[in-house]
Amino acid sequence: SMASRFIWLTQYLPSGAEITLTEPKLIPVGNNQYAVLFSEETSDQSILHYLLMDASGNVILSKLYKNVTIQTDSQPILWGRNIVWVSGNYDNGSYDSSRTYLYEIPVVTTPLNGIALNQTNLTIDEGNTQKLTPSFTPSNSDDVKDVVWTSSNPGVASVSEDGTIQGNGYGQAVITASAGDFQTQCQVTVKVSENNTPLTKPVLxxxxxxxxxxxxxxxxxxxxxxxxxxxxxxxxxxxxxxxxxxxxxxxxxxxxxxxxxxxxxxxxxxxxxxxxxxxxxxxxxxxxxAAVPAPSKVSCKMSNGGTEVSWKKVAGASGYVIYRNGSVAKTVKSSVSTWKDTKAYDSQTGMYWVYNYYVKAFKTVNGKRIYSKPTKTVNLYS
Structure with missing residues (x-):
């Protein structure tokens, strides 16, 4: 009929964050269907929108690909049953033109809506391996099926990129298989073989x-x-x-x-x-x-209105004592790791006195303080 009509593919509500929708691309994918690609960019990431449409403009399905980008001069093409293009890497709100990447996504007509494993509970011996096999729903999905494997406790059971579990130590771990927005888990128990071989004495x-x-x-x-x-x-x-x-x-x-x-x-x-x-x-x-460890990384520097002394806190300490030229200058709580010596600054001349400082940590036990050894001595010159 040669008539035109508008079809809105997006709907956003103002939220205060700046979002840019850019680079719409239309790619014929056969069977009188078309893929529509466009990027949703924020200050820290780019999300690629994929929509499959029929010849009348009806959206058949849609998917999102995080951290996948299309630059202005990129033109996706159909290669086999994949859509491919070249683009720079989007980072911190701009494209890195010094490196380019080949991107590839399938022409999805049947999206993935689930993943499962051939086992949800298994027991293996320490030192042995066993492989998990994923399955997908629906079985005829032509969606991306890249599986990411993780272990909740690699010291007990680790997992390789192909789903092979290695029993590393006695205990339990949860193996998670993720594909896109879907994931499934397997509870793994690693046991130790029962034998009469004596156990080696630990080295403490x-x-x-x-x-x-x-x-x-x-x-x-x-x-x-x-x-x-x-x-x-x-x-x-x-x-x-x-x-x-x-x-x-x-x-x-x-x-x-x-x-x-x-x-x-x-x-x-x-x-x-x-x-x-x-x-x-x-x-x-x-x-x-048992002793009180001395604070570490002690230093001092010029600060507005005084010399600032700082140190790294000691876990479990009750507080700290700062010494100026060998005498107690200040006692502070355990939550404090800096102190400004205002007496080291002459407001009339704007000059700083060069004093020597060191710090001791202390722990209060039965009302008595037990002190650490002093830190190294620092001053503005050091």
Missing amino acids: KHSQKAADQIHLTWKKVPGAKGYQIYCRTDSQSSYKRIKTLKTGAVSFDAAVVPGVTYSFKVRAYGTNASGKNKYSKFSAVKSRK
Whole structure:
């Protein structure tokens, strides 16, 4: 009839954020159908809209592709059953023309509306592998079927790009398979083979970066289902078990009080061929007198109206004391990591006095302060 009519493909409500719709493209895809592409751009990303339309302009289906872009001088073409074009990368509200990319999307006529796995629960032995196989709904979908695999706990079970699960340690993990806006999961349990092989004795290490914790670490023992941690203080005559780890973890933060000496040891446990518990020998004992670590990254600089002293906070500390030329200048709370010395500035002359500063952290125990060693000394010259 040679008549014209308008078909609105978008509907937006004002929200305060600037959105640009740009680069509409029309591509014949056969069977008297057409693909309409256009970009929705914001300050931080570009979203490609794909619509499949019939010859009368009726929208048959629509899809979104995040971080897919079309530049002004790009012209998508049909290649086989894919639409392809070249474009720069959209980043921070503009296109990077120094690098170009080949983009490709299928001519979708039957969109994906679901993904499933051949197993939703499985159990594997430590060190073994098993592959998950995805299926899609509908089965004849010609949509993008790229699957992204993730694990909630790679230390227990990791997953490769083809869905192969590797049992890494005793415990449980959730494997997630994602395709577009759809995802499905499989609960994986990794067990340790039951045998009579003795468990290796763990090698225990310790360190302290917090005022109220000593950090314990050891390497994973093959065949272990978990670990038992024992502790004794200088006022106790025997060791007490303070923690049992069952998830394959190989570290633990033990609560401590500064000034008290702690002795730790750890052993692995598993199951023998008869189903009974078996244990490794205890690790060598590691002893440490709990202290308050000194703050790190101490520095000072000129600031408006004074010299600003700063430091990195110590976890578990009760507060900090700043020393000026060897004498106490200020005591601050544990939440504070900077202090301005207004006495170091002469408002009449605009000059700064060059003082030496260092900081100590402290932990209050039974009403008494226990101090860390001092930080290095800093001044405006350093």
